[in-house]
Structures are given as structure tokens and as C-alpha cells.
Amino acid sequence: MKPAGKTPVFLERANYRQRRLGDAARFLPLLGTVLWLIPLLWTRDGPEAPSNAGTITYIFVIWVVLIGLAALLSRVLRDTDPAADTARR
Amino acid sequence: MVSFNILIVVSLSYVAALFWVAFLAERRAAAGKANWLRSPVIYTLSLSIYCTAWTFYGAVGYAERSGLEFVTIYLGPTLVMVGWWWVLRRLVRIGRAQRITSIADLISSRFGKSRRRGVIVTLIAVVAATPYIALQIQSVTLSLAVFAEAEGPPWTDVDFARAAMWFAGGLAVFTILFGTRNLDANERHHGIVMAIAVEAVVKLVALLAVGIFVVWGLGGGPAQMMATIDAADLDLWDQDASRWVGLIFVSAAAFICLPRMFQVMVVENDDEAHLRMASWAFPTYLFAMSLFVVPIAVMGLELMPAGSNPDLFVLTLPLSQGANGLAMLSFLGGFSSATSMVIVATIALATMVSNHIVVPLWLAMQDDRKGAMFGDVRHLTLLARRLSIAGVLALGFVYYRLSGGGTALAAIGLISFAGSVQVLPALIGGIFWRGATRPAAAAGLLIGLVVWLWTMFLPSFGPGAVIPVTVIEAGPFGIGWLRPQALFGISGIDPLVHGILWSMLLNTAAFVGISLVTFPTPLERLQGAQFVNVFDHSTGTRTWSRPVADAEDLLLMLQRIIGVTEAQRIFAREAQRQGTPGQLPKATPDFIARLERELGGSVGAATAHAMIGQLTGGSGVSVEDLIAVADEAAQILEYSNRLEAKSAEQEATARALRDANAKLTALSIQKDAFLSQISHELRTPMTSIRSFSEILRDGDMPAADQNRFAGIILDESIRLSRLLDDLLDLSVLENGQVVLRQQTGQLSTLLDRAVSAAGLHDRNLTILRDRTTEEIEITTDLDRLVQVFINLISNAAKYCDAKKPELTIRVSRANGQHRIDFLDNGIGIAAQNQELIFEKFSRLADESKAGGAGLGLAICREIMLRLQGDIIYLRGTSGTAFRVTLPVTS
Numbered sequence: 001m002k003p004a005g006k007t008p009v010f011l012e013r014a015n016y017r018q019r020r021l022g023d024a025a026r027f028l029p030l031l032g033t034v035l036w037l038i039p040l041l042w043t044r045d046g047p048e049a050p051s052n053a054g055t056i057t058y059i060f061v062i063w064v065v066l067i068g069l070a071a072l073l074s075r076v077l078r079d080t081d082p083a084a085d086t087a088r089r
Numbered sequence: 090m091v092s093f094n095i096l097i098v099v100s101l102s103y104v105a106a107l108f109w110v111a112f113l114a115e116r117r118a119a120a121g122k123a124n125w126l127r128s129p130v131i132y133t134l135s136l137s138i139y140c141t142a143w144t145f146y147g148a149v150g151y152a153e154r155s156g157l158e159f160v161t162i163y164l165g166p167t168l169v170m171v172g173w174w175w176v177l178r179r180l181v182r183i184g185r186a187q188r189i190t191s192i193a194d195l196i197s198s199r200f201g202k203s204r205r206r207g208v209i210v211t212l213i214a215v216v217a218a219t220p221y222i223a224l225q226i227q228s229v230t231l232s233l234a235v236f237a238e239a240e241g242p243p244w245t246d247v248d249f250a251r252a253a254m255w256f257a258g259g260l261a262v263f264t265i266l267f268g269t270r271n272l273d274a275n276e277r278h279h280g281i282v283m284a285i286a287v288e289a290v291v292k293l294v295a296l297l298a299v300g301i302f303v304v305w306g307l308g309g310g311p312a313q314m315m316a317t318i319d320a321a322d323l324d325l326w327d328q329d330a331s332r333w334v335g336l337i338f339v340s341a342a343a344f345i346c347l348p349r350m351f352q353v354m355v356v357e358n359d360d361e362a363h364l365r366m367a368s369w370a371f372p373t374y375l376f377a378m379s380l381f382v383v384p385i386a387v388m389g390l391e392l393m394p395a396g397s398n399p400d401l402f403v404l405t406l407p408l409s410q411g412a413n414g415l416a417m418l419s420f421l422g423g424f425s426s427a428t429s430m431v432i433v434a435t436i437a438l439a440t441m442v443s444n445h446i447v448v449p450l451w452l453a454m455q456d457d458r459k460g461a462m463f464g465d466v467r468h469l470t471l472l473a474r475r476l477s478i479a480g481v482l483a484l485g486f487v488y489y490r491l492s493g494g495g496t497a498l499a500a501i502g503l504i505s506f507a508g509s510v511q512v513l514p515a516l517i518g519g520i521f522w523r524g525a526t527r528p529a530a531a532a533g534l535l536i537g538l539v540v541w542l543w544t545m546f547l548p549s550f551g552p553g554a555v556i557p558v559t560v561i562e563a564g565p566f567g568i569g570w571l572r573p574q575a576l577f578g579i580s581g582i583d584p585l586v587h588g589i590l591w592s593m594l595l596n597t598a599a600f601v602g603i604s605l606v607t608f609p610t611p612l613e614r615l616q617g618a619q620f621v622n623v624f625d626h627s628t629g630t631r632t633w634s635r636p637v638a639d640a641e642d643l644l645l646m647l648q649r650i651i652g653v654t655e656a657q658r659i660f661a662r663e664a665q666r667q668g669t670p671g672q673l674p675k676a677t678p679d680f681i682a683r684l685e686r687e688l689g690g691s692v693g694a695a696t697a698h699a700m701i702g703q704l705t706g707g708s709g710v711s712v713e714d715l716i717a718v719a720d721e722a723a724q725i726l727e728y729s730n731r732l733e734a735k736s737a738e739q740e741a742t743a744r745a746l747r748d749a750n751a752k753l754t755a756l757s758i759q760k761d762a763f764l765s766q767i768s769h770e771l772r773t774p775m776t777s778i779r780s781f782s783e784i785l786r787d788g789d790m791p792a793a794d795q796n797r798f799a800g801i802i803l804d805e806s807i808r809l810s811r812l813l814d815d816l817l818d819l820s821v822l823e824n825g826q827v828v829l830r831q832q833t834g835q836l837s838t839l840l841d842r843a844v845s846a847a848g849l850h851d852r853n854l855t856i857l858r859d860r861t862t863e864e865i866e867i868t869t870d871l872d873r874l875v876q877v878f879i880n881l882i883s884n885a886a887k888y889c890d891a892k893k894p895e896l897t898i899r900v901s902r903a904n905g906q907h908r909i910d911f912l913d914n915g916i917g918i919a920a921q922n923q924e925l926i927f928e929k930f931s932r933l934a935d936e937s938k939a940g941g942a943g944l945g946l947a948i949c950r951e952i953m954l955r956l957q958g959d960i961i962y963l964r965g966t967s968g969t970a971f972r973v974t975l976p977v978t979s
Contacts, residue, residue: 022174029172036164036337040330052325053315056383059160063167063376070171071369077174 018078025073028066035062093237096420103421104259107428110287111267111280118279127359129366135282135353136371137289139166139344140378141221141430142228143502145292145423148379150400152386156325159382161333163375165340173368176345177354179520181364183623184355188690192351192512193441196534198694199519199620200527201613207445209534210512214348214441215481216538216546217508218434220501222485223492225427226253232404232423239408250490257486260431261479268436269474281432282357288425293377295422299403300381302415303388307406314384321387335586336503342513343506348437349430356437431482439477447473448696470691492550504545507589511537514593514600523617525600526607533600537592544573545588640673643684646700651691659687763929770812774805781805815944819929822951829870829955836909837863839871840898843878847886854886855895862900865907868978873952877960880945881911881971888969889915905977910963912970923962 039058043049050058144162151159169177189195193214197207230252234244244252267280308314318325344350358364389402397405404423407415448470514533518525547555556573564572574584576591609617640660647656663674663683674680681701688697781798784790821827837860844856867874885896891914899910918926929947946960953960953973963970 025174026172029168029175032164032168032171033337037334039326040333042326044326050326051319052321052323053319055157055326056318059157059164060376060380063164063372066167066171067369067372067376070173070372073174074365074368077365 021073021077025077028069028073031069032062032066035065093240096233096236096417099417100421100424103424104263107284107287108263108266111263111284114283115267115280127363129360129363129370131282131286132353132358132360132363133367133370133374134286134289135357136350136367137293137374138285138349138353138429138433139347140289140292140375140426142225142423142427143221144378145296145426146228146232146400146403147502148382149386149389149402150398152325152382153323153390153399153402156323157383158332158336160379161336162340163379165337165342166344167372167375168337169341169344170368170371173364176517176520177364177368178361179623180345181355181358181361183520183620184358185361186623187619187694188686189694190356190444190690191437191441192346192348192516193445194689194694195351195355196512196515196519196530197445198689199616200515200525200530201610201616202694202698203527203530204445204449204696206515206527206530206534207441209531209538210515211438211441211445213508213511213534213538215438215484216542217505218348218438219481219484219488220492221505222431222434222481223489224502224505225431226256226485226489228400229253229256229424229427231398231401232420235401235404235408236420253486253489257482260428260435261482263428264432264435264439264478264482265475268432268439268478269471278357278436281436282353285353285429285433288429289374291425292422293374295418295425296378296381296403298415299407299419299422300385302407302410302412303381303385306412307388307392307410308384314387317391318383318387321390323387323390325383329583331586332583335583335589339503339506339510339589342510346509346512346516347434347506348441348509349434352433352437352440431485435478435481438481439474442477442480443470443473444696447477452696452700501549503585504549504588507545507585507592508538508541510589511541511592511596514597518600518604519617520620520623522604523614523621524604524609525617526604526609527613528607529600529603532603533596536599537596540576540592540595541588544576544591545585548573548584640675643681644673647684647688651687659684766929767816771809774809774812778802778805778809812944815948819944819948819951822948822955825955827873827955830872831868832871833866833868834871835863836865836867836900836907839867839875840878843875843882846875847879847882849882849886852886853894854882854889855893856882857895857897859899865900867907867975869956869958869975873956874975877949877952877973878909880949881973884945885911885913885915885969889913891915891968902977906958907975907977909973909975910970911973912963912966913968915968917967917969918962920964923964926962927960 036059039050039055042055148159148162151162183189184195187195187198189198193207193210196210197203200206230249233252234249237244237248264281267284268278304311304314308317345354385402385406386399389397389399389406393402393405393409404416404419407413407419451469451473511534514537515525515530519530548561552558552561561573563569570576570578572578572580574580574587575582576587579587582590644656644660647659660674661670663680664670664672667674667677667680669675685694685697685701688700691697781802785795785798785802840858840863849856882896885894889896893914895914897910897912899908899912901908901910927946927950929944949960953975956975958973958975960971960973963972
């Protein structure tokens with residue numbers, strides 16, 4: 001329904017940065033998924049297998065990293081569309 | 090040991106406190122002082138209903154049985170929350186823009202306000218949630234039994250049943266009291282949200298307290314705890330990859346699709362910005378809830394007698410160590426987890442059941458008697474909701490009793506998740522893909538439901554309970570590829586992963602495939618565009634374009650559904666908007682669309698659409714009609730636009746032709762006039778030349794006469810050649826063929842040249858100049874400029890009729906132009922002639938005085954235009970005055 005030419009092909013710098021931050025916010029869950037799937041590649045038996053404590057630590061550290069990144073992004077991301085909060089008021 | 094009676098007293102006080110909190114919050118909200126109720130913190134805490142008693146008690150047991158796999162249940166939601174920008178933000182925006190009341194309402198609204206889609210989603214939700222509610226009842230009764238059995242005989246089946254009955258009954262009362270107090274147009278429950286926020290804090294504090302007690306009190310600090318975990322006889326990392334992946338997926342999807350999560354996340358959402366904080370704060374909550382699960386499991390294994398139920402370690406571990414206060418806190422934490430989940434789940438389900446099943450059914454039965462149809466929908470809806478709440482809780486209770494409350498129930502948590510997830514393809518497809526259609530949604534949902542029932546739900550009762558053992562092993566009627574745990578003959582997959590995989594695959598395939606081959610109805614397309622492009626325009630659907638409904642009818646209906654005060658408030662606001670405060674507003678299409686959304690906020694989109702449809706005299710059909718009409722109109726409009734464009738084009742051509750014709754005619758007239766003028770001008774000197782040369786040829790005359798006649802002939806031929814020179818000059822200038830020679834010179838020098846060349850020796854013209862102002866450098870074609878000056882000076886000499894003729898030359902500068910004015914003290918030129926003097930052959934004075942053919946000023950004007958300047962007649966002076974302007978060149 002968007003009329004052609006409504007959104008410009010090129011954006012000025014600030015908008016461009018916002019778009020990329022939005023992309024970053026979309027990539028975050030993918031990043032988390034990949035990081036949390038990595039333990040599946042670890043060896044399970046033998047002397048090189050990571051300890052229980054090591055595995056737990058890994059998973060929880062990733063958790064903290066994701067929380068940190070999400071907190072950071074939630075601060076810098078902005079709603080670019082003007083009608084953000086007029087829908088219900 | 091805590092006495093059972095004290096426990097009961099504490100629990101009841103806790104419940105009373107919750108009532109008080111909920112009541113206070115409702116009252117503040119009603120008084121409009123609910124700002125702090127709408128904070129992102131409360132929103133984040135309300136999301137914690139994801140952590141049910143299954144989390145509170147069950148996570149430890151899960152860890153004991155399957156190691157780290159328990160954490161997948163929290164990893165999935167974490168991924169969804171940190172990716173809020175992608176899905177949740179869109180979902181919440183749609184929920185707010187369309188006034189969605191439940192996940193069933195979302196699906197129904199997206200697929201053309203379809204009732205049937207709503208019913209299917211409601212059924213899935215009820216089937217999937219019932220065992221989960223039973224699970225909560227079980228956990229509370231089990232934890233109660235722990236305390237009771239410590240000081241008395243073991244609980245019998247009757248004791249369990251009684252406890253479960255009290256618990257379910259109490260919850261029903263609380264939920265009905267605060268969940269259906271009114272039919273809020275926005276379907277928000279401040280009291281309940283506040284209560285579950287308090288409970289969220291209690292359960293977090295309780296679990297953290299137990300965890301800290303275990304790690305520092307029993308385990309000897311984190312470092313030693315880690316060593317203990319390493320040494321423990323517990324295989325933490327043993328599950329196969331498919332379960333790890335599958336469970337993260339299911340928990341992530343369930344986080345979006347569970348009706349109760351949808352309720353707190355989308356429906357109760359007050360402000361989209363709350364998601365911002367929740368995006369990291371809720372993962373932090375989950376993190377904190379999971380942090381101590383493994384330590385508690387390990388210490389429980391170490392310290393508790395063999396054979397203890399690991400699902401209750403959170404409670405029994407502190408109890409066995411004599412930490413009674415902590416045990417009490419832990420009990421309250423578990424109790425909070427169970428109650429908050431049940432309350433929200435019940436409200437969500439009851440909303441769905443009443444909006445999508447009960448009210449539409451009732452409306453359908455009333456269909457014939459249109460006048461009576463709005464008997465009292467408000468009471469009906471409230472009653473339907475209350476009954477639904479009681480019904481859902483009763484179902485949970487019955488399920489709990491039938492399943493026997495054994496360990497089989499614990500395993501059903503994930504199966505319940507997998508059931509709710511069947512909505513995912515329709516949900517995600519609906520909000521991201523405009524091509525998703527109504528039949529596809531129904532097919533996907535139904536296929537998903539059937540596969541889930543066949544491969545997961547029914548087998549969960551145990552082999553032989555619902556599905557006979559022979560069917561599980563050989564398939565129904567001996568069809569091997571339909572075996573519930575080895576569909577298509579692929580066996581060896583974990584049963585849970587098997588069920589998730591096939592149900593999601595077939596569901597998605599049906600949804601996508603059928604979407605691709607079907608065509609959506611107009612209303613679906615409208616809604617699809619609204620949902621998918623929600624960030625482009627958050628205005629509503631424009632559905633009703635005929636103001637056929639009476640405002641009075643609308644008000645009556647609205648009053649019956651959302652209450653008199655609220656309805657009148659809405660109408661008053663609309664009247665204000667329409668600029669007629671104090672009167673009934675007009676039933677404009679805009680207003681009706683807005684009303685439908687308001688109404689949808691109470692009874693669901695499909696029902697609201699049907700109700701308004703009854704009043705406006707046309708239901709969904711009118712949209713189709715409208716679109717057909719619009720299509721036709723658009724075609725006609727386009728055609729007429731094309732015609733109009735064409736006729737405008739033709740008109741322009743005709744006008745251009747007419748103009749050209751007029752110009753040609755004018756030119757031809759001009760040419761005729763010019764020719765006759767020129768022939769006249771040429772003939773006069775020619776005539777005298779001819780006659781005097783004839784006289785001379787005849788000879789025989791005095792020498793003096795001879796000389797005189799020869800002189801006349803010479804004068805006339807000079808005049809003739811000057812005339813021809815002028816004509817030539819003018820034609821060159823007019824055709825733009827003149828070549829300008831740019832030079833630089835002093836204005837005073839130029840004027841000197843002009844004065845001396847003007848041939849003033851035999852006339853008594855006095856020229857007055859101010860040489861100081863003439864010290865100007867001018868860069869232009871100087872010879873041409875001098876030609877203009879000569880012309881003006883000699884004109885003054887010729888025509889000035891004063892006794893003592895004077896010519897004043899004034900030089901000034903204004904607006905980036907040099908001005909050179911030539912003013913004489915004669916009588917000037919009459920106003921009506923001032924425009925004419927620059928035309929060719931215009932001569933005002935009588936011919937005898939004129940030396941030229943009247944081309945002088947015409948040539949002057951042509952020259953000045955070529956030099957980027959101008960020459961005009963100056964009005965308002967006593968004598969004749971010309972002004973020559975020239976651009977100042979840098």
C-alpha cells in the first residue's frame with residue numbers, strides 16, 4: 001500500500017545509523033541462537049570434554065552478554081515512524 | 090517445623106494482601122492516578138507469569154532428570170525478548186492499533202474477522218492450557234502436603250482432592266472479582282496486573298533466597314559449589330542436539346503464542362515503550378530464576394534421602410535443614426507462581442471462549458429478531474466470561490483428578506507448549522505476509538492441532554490409556570506410516586522432537602501452500618495490509634462507507650455492551666470532534682469504524698464486526714460491493730482522465746494554431762503597412778529627383794537655377810540613401826544578426842563624440858552637462874551607444890520648439906543601472922503619443938522639419954535592447970525627456 005517513492009532511496013546519516021541499529025536488534029536473537037548452539041559441537045567424552053561447571057558458566061555468560069547488548073540497543077534505538085503512540089490515545 | 094495451621098494462616102494473609110493490592114490498584118486506576126501502574130517495571134514483572142510453578146519447583150527436578158536441558162525453557166524467551174524489535178514490537182503495535190483482545194482475536198481479525206479461525210485458536214488454547222492449569226493445581230497441593238505430612242499422617246486422595254478444590258475455587262473467586270469487574274473497552278486489568286507483579290517479586294525473592302541459602306549456607310560459597318557440581322553424579326550435558334534445538338524453538342514460540350503470555354505482553358500493554366525495558370529486564374529475570382537451579386538440584390541430591398521427589402527440593406531442602414522461615418517463603422513463592430499463571434491463563438482463555446464461542450453463538454441464535462438482538466449484551470458478555478473462568482478452572486481440576494496427579498502430569502508441560510505453538514505459523518505469517526489467506530490459516534491450524542493430538546497429546550496419557558498399544562506399535566488399522574511416534578515410518582527420533590517437528594512442518598506447509606493457491610477476500614486484504622504495514626499507518630480500517638446506521642441505535646447498542654458511562658463518553662468525544670458538542674454525533678463511516686474497534690476491544694473483532702454489520706444493514710458483503718464499485722469507478726475515472734488529458738491536449742494545439750494564425754495575420758498586415766509606408770517614403774524623394782533631373786536634361790536655363798536644382802537632387806538622394814541605410818540597420822538589428830563589438834570607454838568622451846557628430850553647428854541648441862557625473866567607465870558596444878546618443882541629441886535639436894532651446898543631459902545610477910536622461914525645454918510629447926514614438930515610421934511633427942523617415946527611435950530601442958539596456962520616454966517632465974538605461978558592468 002506504500003505509494004512508490006514515499007521512502008527515499010538514500011537516507012541521511014542519522015537515519016541510516018538508526019536503520020542499521022534496527023538491523024543489529026534483529027540480528028541479536030540470531031547471534032544468541034548460534035552462541036547457544038555451539039556447546040553441541042563440543043566433545044562429550046574423554047579428557048577434553050568440558051566440565052559441568054564449565055558448560056554452565058558458558059551458557060550463563062552468553063546470557064549476560066545478550067542482556068547487556070539488548071540493554072544497550074534498547075537505549076539507542078528510536079522509533080522512526082511518527083505515529084508511534086497515537087494509535088490508542 | 091512449621092505447623093500446617095500457621096502455613097494456612099500465612100497463605101490466607103498473603104492472599105488477602107493480594108486482594109488488597111489488586112483492589113487498591115483498581116481504585117487508583119479508576120481515579121485516573123494509575124501512572125505508576127503503567128510503568129515498564131510493572132510490565133516486565135507481569136511477563137514473569139511465564140515462570141509458573143513448573144519453573145519454581147519443576148526446574149530443579151528437570152535439571153536432576155535431564156541436566157542442563159531445563160535451561161532451554163528460558164533461553165527461547167530470552168531470544169524472543171532481545172529480538173523484540175523484530176516480532177514483539179510489531180505484535181504490540183498491531184494489538185494496540187486493532188484493539189486485540191486475545192490471540193484468537195488476533196488471528197480472527199487478521200483473516201478477515203473470521204469467527205471460525207477464532208474458534209479454532211480458542212479450542213487449541215483450551216486443550217493446550219488445561220493440563221498446564223492442572224499442573225499448577227498439582228504443585229500447590231503437593232507443596233501443601235509436604236507441610237501437612239510433616240506433622241500428621243500422609244495425605245490421602247481425598248485430602249488432595251479437597252485441597253485442590255479449595256485452591257481452584259479460591260482462584261475462581263479472585264479471578265472473577267478482578268478479571269470481570271467491568272467490560273473495559275481496553276480489556277486491561279490493572280488490579281490483576283499489579284497483583285501478579287507483586288507475586289513476581291515474591292517468587293523471585295523466594296527462589297533467590299533458597300539459592301543463596303544453598304550456595305553460601307550449605308555449599309560453602311560459589312567456588313566450592315562449582316567443584317561440587319563437577320563432582321556430582323549428575324550428567325548435565327547429555328541430551329541430544331535435536332532436543333536442545335527443538336526445545337529452544339518451542340519455548341521461544343510458546344512465549345509468543347501462549348494465550349496468557351499474549352494477554353500480559355500485548356493486551357495488557359499500556360505503552361509500546363515498555364518493551365524497551367522489558368527487552369533486557371525480562372531476560373535478566375529469567376537469568377536470575379535459572380541461576381540457582383543446578384546448585385539446588387546438586388545439593389538436594391547430596392543431602393536429601395534417596396527417593397525424595399526432586400520436584401520439591403526447593404521446598405524440602407530448606408525444611409530438612411531447619412530453615413523454617415525460608416521454607417515458608419519458598420512455599421509462598423511456589424504458590425505465587427501457580428496462582429499468577431492460573432489467573433492470567435484463565436482470564437485469557439475466558440475472554441477467548443466468551444468472545445469467540447459463547448457470544449457469537451448467542452448472536453447467531455438471536456439473528457432473526459433484529460430488534461431484540463441487543464437485549465443486554467453487556468450482561469451476557471460478563472456472564473459468559475465469568476462462566477468461562479469457572480469452566481476453565483473446573484476443566485483444570487477435572488484433568489488433575491483424572492490424570493491422578495502423578496508424574497505423568499509433569500511431562501505434560503512441554504507437550505502443552507507444543508500445542509500452543511500450533512498458532513505460530515498463522516500468527517507470524519499473518520503479521521509479516523500479506524499473502525496469507527483465511528483457508529490457509531484454518532488448514533494450518535487444524536492440521537497442526539490434529540498432528541499434535543495424535544503424536545503428542547493422546548500418547549501422553551501413557552501407552553494403552555487413550556491410544557491402544559497396538560496402534561502405537563503398528564499404526565491405526567495397521568497403517569505403519571501413521572504410527573503416532575514414527576510418522577511416515579521415520580522412527581528413532583525423540584518423541585517430543587518428533588511431535589514438534591511434524592506438527593510444525595505440516596502446519597507450516599499447509600499454511601504456506603494453501604495461501605499460495607487461494608485468493609483472499611477483500612476484507613482479508615484490507616486487514617492484511619493493516620497488519621503487515623502497521624508501521625506505515627496506524628489508523629484503522631475504513632470499512633463502513635455508508636452512513637446508514639442511526640447514531641441513536643449505535644449509542645443504544647454500545648451502552649448495552651460497554652456500559653452507559655463509557656459509551657456516552659465515547660459519543661461525547663466524537664461529537665466534540667465533529668464540532669457539535671452536546672448533540673448526538675453523526676454516524677460517519679470514520680466514526681463507525683472507530684466504534685467497531687472500541688467494541689472489538691470488548692467482544693472481539695469478529696463479533697463487533699457482526700454487530701455493527703447488523704445495525705448498518707450490511708455485513709462483510711458491503712465491503713466486497715464497495716471494492717467492486719471502487720474498481721469500476723477507478724476504471725471509469727481513469728478512462729475519463731485519459732479523455733480529459735487528450736481533449737486538453739487538443740485544445741492546447743488548437744489554441745497554439747489560433748495564436749500562430751493571429752500572429753501571421755498581424756505580421757502580414759504589418760508587412761503591408763510597412764511596404765506601403767516604405768514605398769511612400771521612397772517615392773517622395775524619387776519624385777523630386779526625377780522631375781528635377783528632367784528639368785536639367787531639357788537644359789536652357791540659368792546657371793544659378795541649374796545649381797539649385799542639382800543641389801535639390803543631391804539632398805533628395807542623400808535623404809534616400811539615409812533612409813535605405815536606416816532600413817538596412819533596423820532589419821539587421823531586428824533579426825539579431827548584429828555583431829556587437831565590446832569596448833570600454835568614458836561616458837563623457839562618448840557624449841562629446843555624440844554632440845559633435847549631431848551636426849549642431851547651424852542650430853542654436855544649448856547643451857547643459859555635469860561633467861563630474863559623467864566620469865564613468867562603460868563597457869559595451871560604444872559605437873552603437875553613440876549612435877543612440879546622436880539620435881537623441883539631433884532629435885532634440887530638430888523638434889525642440891522653445892525660443893532658446895536647451896538640452897540637459899543628466900547621469901545617475903540606480904538599481905545596478907546607469908541612467909542617462911536627455912531632457913529638453915520644449916512642449917514635450919502628448920501622453921497618447923508617448924507609446925507610439927518608438928514604432929517604425931512614427932513621426933509626430935510635420936514632415937518638413939523631419940530629416941528622417943521616423944526610424945530613429947525604433948533603431949535606438951533595438952540597439953538598447955541588444956545592449957541589455959533600454960530606452961523609455963520619461964513621463965512627468967515639462968519637455969521631451971528620454972531615459973537611456975545601461976547595466977553597470979563590473
